[in-house]
Amino acid sequence: xxxxxxxxxxxxxxxxxxxxxxxxxxxxxxxxxxxxxxxxxxxxxxxxxxxxxxxxxxxxxxxxxxxxxxxxxxxxxxxxxxxxxxxxxxxxxxxxxxxxxxxxxxxxxxx
Amino acid sequence: xxxxxxxxxxxxxxxxxxxxxxxxxxxxxxxxxxxxxxxxxxxxxxxxxxxxxxxxxxxxxxxxxxxxxxxxxxxxxxxxxxxxxxxxxxxxxxxxxxxxxxxxxxxxxx
Numbered sequence: 001x002x003x004x005x006x007x008x009x010x011x012x013x014x015x016x017x018x019x020x021x022x023x024x025x026x027x028x029x030x031x032x033x034x035x036x037x038x039x040x041x042x043x044x045x046x047x048x049x050x051x052x053x054x055x056x057x058x059x060x061x062x063x064x065x066x067x068x069x070x071x072x073x074x075x076x077x078x079x080x081x082x083x084x085x086x087x088x089x090x091x092x093x094x095x096x097x098x099x100x101x102x103x104x105x106x107x108x109x110x111x
Numbered sequence: 112x113x114x115x116x117x118x119x120x121x122x123x124x125x126x127x128x129x130x131x132x133x134x135x136x137x138x139x140x141x142x143x144x145x146x147x148x149x150x151x152x153x154x155x156x157x158x159x160x161x162x163x164x165x166x167x168x169x170x171x172x173x174x175x176x177x178x179x180x181x182x183x184x185x186x187x188x189x190x191x192x193x194x195x196x197x198x199x200x201x202x203x204x205x206x207x208x209x210x211x212x213x214x215x216x217x218x219x220x221x
Contacts, residue, residue: 040213042199042214058208090153099144099156100156104153
């Protein structure tokens with residue numbers, strides 16, 4: 001079974017803090033994705049990566065950056081957290097043009 | 112642009128069939144998907160259909176695709192309380208991205 005894990009299920013941070021969200025997959029997938037999920041807005045793509053050290057902006061990259069130093073690990077970074085970044089963050093990985101496997105999500109609250 | 116639309120809420124009595132509908136805009140999509148999200152969990156791929164098919168059945172699930180109208184539906188037969196979840200319709204987009212709808216919350220009445 002494909003496994004996608006995220007470093008935390010729940011996280012509380014203060015405004016202005018630097019926040020790291022980690023995602024690890026065990027299926028040697030090339031593609032990895034970060035989404036945020038908000039009520040009434042569905043899933044919105046923040047960043048994705050096709051390969052190690054490669055990244056592409058999604059639909060809402062502002063305020064975020066990513067890092068992919070190893071194939072199995074994709075990190076989402078909030079350089080200076082703000083309250084409007086309070087959300088559920090979902091990581092996914094998958095083969096090309098077929099399907100994505102999701103992690104359990106990290107619920108981030110910024111106070 | 113690419114867009115996926117679905118209603119936000121559906122209420123169904125236990126034992127009845129649930130039908131969740133979705134429309135999409137990108138006629139070049141290769142795959143169309145249904146994902147399920149249970150409370151507090153991530154998304155789980157429920158089923159998918161290749162764009163050259165018009166129907167796919169998997170136990171209690173039936174997916175119908177009308178490519179002309181760009182309409183996708185998911186039918187859940189004999190709906191159970193465990194089917195209570197948010198169901199996301201999605202299409203394969205450009206550059207291996209998946210475009211998700213906003214999700215339909217399925218509520219099961221006793």
